[in-house]
Amino acid sequence: MIPFELDYIRAESAAEAVEIWSRERAAGRQVRYFGGGTEFTTLARENKIHADVVVDYKRVPEARDHGSSGDGPGHMTWGAALRLNEIVDTNRCGLVSRCCAGVADRTVRNSITLGGNIAGMLPYREAVLPFLLFDGTMTTIGPAGEQTTPVADRFDKKMNVAEGDLLLRVSLDASMCDGVEHGGVTASDRGWGPLESWATGPRGGWYYTRRTREPRLDYPLVTLVLARLDGAWRLASSGAMGYPLRMAAAETVLNGVTVGDIATMSERDRLTLAAHALEAERVQFRKDMRGSREYRREMTIRSLADGVARLADAQDHGETR
Numbered sequence: 001m002i003p004f005e006l007d008y009i010r011a012e013s014a015a016e017a018v019e020i021w022s023r024e025r026a027a028g029r030q031v032r033y034f035g036g037g038t039e040f041t042t043l044a045r046e047n048k049i050h051a052d053v054v055v056d057y058k059r060v061p062e063a064r065d066h067g068s069s070g071d072g073p074g075h076m077t078w079g080a081a082l083r084l085n086e087i088v089d090t091n092r093c094g095l096v097s098r099c100c101a102g103v104a105d106r107t108v109r110n111s112i113t114l115g116g117n118i119a120g121m122l123p124y125r126e127a128v129l130p131f132l133l134f135d136g137t138m139t140t141i142g143p144a145g146e147q148t149t150p151v152a153d154r155f156d157k158k159m160n161v162a163e164g165d166l167l168l169r170v171s172l173d174a175s176m177c178d179g180v181e182h183g184g185v186t187a188s189d190r191g192w193g194p195l196e197s198w199a200t201g202p203r204g205g206w207y208y209t210r211r212t213r214e215p216r217l218d219y220p221l222v223t224l225v226l227a228r229l230d231g232a233w234r235l236a237s238s239g240a241m242g243y244p245l246r247m248a249a250a251e252t253v254l255n256g257v258t259v260g261d262i263a264t265m266s267e268r269d270r271l272t273l274a275a276h277a278l279e280a281e282r283v284q285f286r287k288d289m290r291g292s293r294e295y296r297r298e299m300t301i302r303s304l305a306d307g308v309a310r311l312a313d314a315q316d317h318g319e320t321r
Contacts (some may be wrong), residue, residue, distance in 0.1 A: 004042045008034070010056040014168060019058045020165050022143050024053045029129045033057055033166050035081060035113035039120045044286040049121075057081055062141075062168050063115065066090065076174045078269070080115025084127065087223045092147055093177040095130040095206045095225060098197050102210045105217050113281075115167045119159045123242050126210075128155060128223045132246040133206075133236045134176040140165045157243035172180060194303070200314040204228040207307035210239075211299050213290045221291045222300045226307040228259070228315060233308075236279075242286035250277035252310065262312035267305070274304035 007024075017033065024031045029052035034040060036058075043049040057063050063081035078091055084100040088109065091097045103109060103117060103126055117127040129134070131141035131151045138155075142165035151170065154160055159167065166184040193212040207226040212218035220239035227234040233254040238244040254277050262270065278300060285293040285300070 002041070002151065003047055004050060005043070006051050007053045008056065008309065010059060012059055014057075014060050014062045014146075014166065015038060017060060017166055017207050018054050018141055018164065020053075021166075024055075025164065026157065029053050031055060031164075033208060035116035036083065036111040037116075038108060038111045039116060039122060043121070048255075054295060055172055057115075057166060058113070060168075063166075065152050065169050066092075074174050074178065075171045077169050077171045079169045080118070081090050084109040084112050084114065084117065089285055093130070093172065093253050094197075094199050095133070095227075096172075098126075098208045099129050099223070099225065100127050101209075102195060102223060118155075118170070119161075122179070123158075124220060124221070124236050124238050125158070125244050126223050128170075128244050129223065129236045129238060131170050131172065132236050132244060133225050133227055134172050134229075134231070136170050137174045138170045139168045141147045141168055142166060154245070157245075183295075186193060196306070198307075198314075200311065203230055205311045205314055207310050209302060209303045210306065221296050222303055224303040225309065226304065226311065228311045231259075235304070237300065240296045241283050243298055245283070247278075247281050248279040249282070250304075253277040253280050259315050262274070263315075266310075267309075268307055270305040271301055272299045274308065277304065 010058050011020055021031050030050060031053045032040065032051040034054035034056045034274045039048060060081060061292065063079045065079040066082055066086065067077055078087060078096065084103055085106060088097050088101045104112060112129055118125055132155065137148050138151050139146065140161055144162065144163055145265050189225045198207045199205055207230055209225045211221045213221060222237060224237045224242040233251050235250050236245060237247060237249040257273060285296040287293045
């Protein structure tokens with residue numbers, strides 16, 4: 001039971017949601033946007049979060065977009081009010097679906113929204129990873145109006161938006177996913193061990209892995225996404241540092257080695273390459289009850305080594321799975 005009174009207001013449009021927020025905030029009330037409600041309800045019951053008013057945006061059409069127009073021709077768009085299972089089940093872009101599928105279990109994903117995962121208070125925010133990796137854009141609306149900007153410009157460990165701004169949708173250039181959508185899933189996807197998926201195609205491929213201390217419903221020690229697109233490596237990760245990060249310095253190290261050399265490397269050499277790439281980021285790994293900094297570092301090194309091996313081998317042999 002939530003131990004305080006609040007007003008619940010459902011908005012029918014983006015403009016109405018912002019108008020309600022502005023009106024209630026001007027009256028001195030604490031206002032929060034309300035998506036799936038899983039995080040808010042849990043924290044409110046524990047009296048760790050408070051609101052006088054919640055504005056439900058799940059019926060806002062602009063936040064329910066699941067089309068291929070969105071921010072212009074050739075863009076794939078996902079509304080912030082979409083539940084994660086809606087994204088998983090339609091599977092319009094394999095890596096986006098895979099990152100959403102790694103969050104919680106199916107029952108909980110029926111409530112969690114894309115916007116709630118990306119803009120919420122939990123630090124992992126795994127659903128943002130493909131949009132960091134593939135240079136996505138995000139559209140917000142607030143008292144100052146609507147704005148579309150690169151995800152990289154609005155996301156630094158967490159969403160950086162003005163007070164009262166509502167995330168409406170995130171988009172990708174459709175060409176980022178073209179040609180890498182025929183994938184494989186290892187047996188560990190449905191049992192004990194790291195969750196692992198990949199896809200390869202004419203333009204390259206992507207790799208996803210999620211490692212946990214307990215079976216896969218636990219929070220991640222590391223979630224890592226890797227892409228080889230048009231001859232260049234791209235890398236992003238969450239969990240290991242306690243926040244999502246596009247790892248540009250690590251990409252530079254990886255791109256300094258030919259894919260042919262990586263394909264013929266020993267496992268030891270690939271682990272060494274992965275370690276050097278991660279060291280270039282100069283980040284501090286997270287320490288908590290699930291794992292030490294050293295353990296998370298080793299899990300991340302092994303995850304990256306496994307990913308470059310999978311994609312380098314596929315490209316070196318012209319393989320399409």
